[in-house]
Amino acid sequence: MNKLKYLSRVNLFQILEPQDYNQVERDTRIEPVEKGSLVAAPNPEEPRLYFVKSGAVRLYSMTLEGKELTLDVLTAGHLFGEIGAPVSSRQVYAVTLEDSVICTMSYGQFKALLREKPDLAIKFIEIMSARLAEVEELLEHMAYSSVRKRLLFLLNKLADKFAAPLAGEEAEADRPEWVRLEVELTHQELASMMGSTRETVTEAMNRLAAEGIVKRAGQRKPLWIRADRVRAFLAD
């Protein structure tokens, strides 16, 4: 449907040949990172590029009042870092939402890699363009809509991005429209992604739950979204 959206999830290293891959592995740090760890903070000594091999990472900045504003949530295959990110000049923190494996390289390593592999540079531009488009689309929606609509928009995006793959039986089941998110998000985190407050999100979510658009078995349990209904409401 939306090609750009999927481009941004492309694994940068997929277009590397195995022999190149080995070289990259040699001068690249690949580290397992626990859930909740700070991966990157503003003003690093040297800028680095990060690549999420598995897990999920939340990027956020601080508002002047000290509130967190979530910029994006990245899963396996996504890139982030000072280098070339749409939010590069901003003060960005990165924290893992799940246990993750993060791959990182210096700007120097990255440049060397791009010089050696021009195809990679092209892919990198495509990925960044797609991210920029995504951010612009997000801004537009978040700036001009009601809380309800912003929440629906966010849920729709999350459903697209983080839909858990269906197990065999579930795929056959009679309700394929319920989508389970594979990231755990609190109301606070949702609020920080849509520029709202925790209380407002709680209320709005309860309303959506009453309408059968979302459901959850309990706190810190996965969120289920009736993606088709969300889209129907967004169309209005």
Next chain:
DNA sequence: ACATTAAAGGGGT
């Protein structure tokens, strides 16, 4: 802001 509830951690058995 305060109250409620669910989950996580810790100690003992």
Next chain:
DNA sequence: ACCCCTTTAATGT
């Protein structure tokens, strides 16, 4: 391993 208690995080109003 299991139960009970304390503490903390998330949610509800």
